[in-house]
Amino acid sequence: METVENAQFEGGEAMGLTRRACLAGVAGALALPGITARAGSDGASQKLVIAAYPAVDKAIKAALPLFKAQHPGVEVQVISREFADHHTAMTTALTTASNLPSLMTLEVDYLGRFARGIGLEDLTQAPYLARQYRDRFVTYAFDQATDKNGAVLAIPTDIGxxxxxxxxxxxxxxxxxxxxxxxxxxxxxxxxxxxxxxxxxxxxxxxxxxxxxxxxxxxxxxxxxxxxxxxxxxxxxxxxxxxxxxxxxxxxxxxxxxxxxxxxxxxxxxxxxxxxxxxxxxxxxxxxxxxxxxxxxxxxxxxxxxxxxxxASGGTFYAIPRRSAPELKPLAWDFIRLMTLSREQQLGAFKTLDAFPALLETYEDPFFEQPIEFLAGQPARLLWRDAARRIRAxxxxxxxxxxxxxxxxxxxxxxxxxxxxxxxxxxxxxxxxxxxxx
CATH class of the missing domain: 3.40.190.10 (Periplasmic binding protein-like II)
Structure with a gap:
């Protein structure tokens, strides 16, 4: 079962040019090797709660059929709030350790607040061992989520x-x-x-x-x-x-x-x-x-x-709250890997949501060479690809x-x-x- 909730609150403040507009659609993804189904120790269904904001929530929703096919019996709930409200809710959840999702999306401008001692899982530890994936991502993006002690606290999915x-x-x-x-x-x-x-x-x-x-x-x-x-x-x-x-x-x-x-x-x-x-x-x-x-x-x-x-201007990361349910953390990590390490998933979000991929394996795809009609046929993605490789953390x-x-x-x-x-x-x-x- 999949549920999608849209939470609306008053007082959401516009966030400058890093804020995403809500766009429609995303292509489906292919399976990642090594992701296997899990169920609770008693065989009961497990529930993965994912907290996100537009338009990342659309990429997540599009990937759910594949994820659920790989994880029979797992229920997924996507809680979607507007940009500012999402980050306010995540700050409160991490600070109080209440209403914690299984995993959350974070915009880069908020990453510093969330990464310094307020409750994100260190993904360098088992079973994640995230540092092995560093060379597969745009270097600056991966390093932005690495603290001064070497802990990797989030994984990039798109960059600005x-x-x-x-x-x-x-x-x-x-x-x-x-x-x-x-x-x-x-x-x-x-x-x-x-x-x-x-x-x-x-x-x-x-x-x-x-x-x-x-x-x-x-x-x-x-x-x-x-x-x-x-x-x-x-x-x-x-x-x-x-x-x-x-x-x-x-x-x-x-x-x-x-x-x-x-x-x-x-x-x-x-x-x-x-x-x-x-x-x-x-x-x-x-x-x-x-x-x-x-x-x-x-x-x-x-x-x-x-x-x-x-x-860089903007960028999205996935993170796991340190005090979220321990039995769901391997599932949350599987979902993060699907969204960030799948070439097909990254390209799907790029082609339909203009979510510029953080995964370097996508960078030789012919889509980068296609002319952009709005820019009078300029193949500007090649320009942006070059810039992405040059940005420093x-x-x-x-x-x-x-x-x-x-x-x-x-x-x-x-x-x-x-x-x-x-x-x-x-x-x-x-x-x-x-x-x-x-």
Missing amino acids: TGTLLYRTDLLAKAGVHESDLTGSWEGYVNAGVRIKAATGAYLLPNARDIKDIVVRTGIQPGEGIFFDKDSKALIHTRRFQRAFELSLKVRQHKLDAQVRPWSSDWAEGFRRGAIASQMAGAWMAAHLNNWLAPNTRGLWRAAQLPEGAYA VQVHKQDHFASEVVNTELDKVLDQGKPIDQALADAQRLIQARAFR
Whole structure:
């Protein structure tokens, strides 16, 4: 028996460009060798509870017939909540050890909070032995779920390869070329000045967007975006200084539309040709095509991020709560292996949900070479595949979400109130460092 529940709660907050839209359908998967049926010790049916969010829940639902065929007598319940509500519920469940699912999906931005001592199973231990699979995944994705002690706390299923999407018609009117956008961050901003003068279009939706990418570049091995390996805050540094300076230049030249991701004004800006570029995960092209701005089909192209930057935006992981029912953990692991190690399952989700696979075995499939109609026939998946192989792992921290909020607040004070950048970074450093060990 399969049950699917959709839990709706008030107060779900939009989560920026890492949030997935709810898309339909996914292809079926083929069997993974080594997955065998299990039943309870008394022969009774077992119940596997999977907690997920859109559109990962659709990939899970599509795989259930195969999983149930491999595990006769196993009941599967999928509890699907909206993105923010799901992660709030999982935080509560892990903290209180109540209402724990057998396994859960986690978005990468929440991984740090969940991975630091709040109750995820160490998948390096028997019977999982997950480290043996590391070379089968995009390196940065697998390593993001590996803590500083070597524990693997989640397995990646899809990734958000960063890309720059831009409007060719607006660039042509301004005499701007792709190389003008991608050569350097300063060149990107200067190209925006020319585009705005020639077309009236904004370079990007929000000045925050450029900060979000720049702070993810130049990170040293073992460091995270906001903290080093010893939980020392890294805000009052040249990396953040440059990100704030570029964002301020964007605002001073009135190059951003000052709209928030997923707002109606944001979507309308794409439909009306009022925004010339967007930096996001590769999945953004599908969102533009499917529902944001289908009327702009053929006018967009994809490129690598400016200045040779390679960064990720989004990504989904599977994890097992440490205090979930012990007798169900082997079943939960079997399901995780099906969703992450099956080439056919990964490709099915890619082709129907635009869930860019974390599994390297998929990367030679001809689907990557197919032209994308929305991008005027550009085979952009090859571009994104190359970027995925170049992205470096960034360590996550349990206070990443708090740090991001503080940095955004201080950036807004710089952009809207004229607060000096050095003072804003110093204040952010102080607040974030005070929270680092909580």
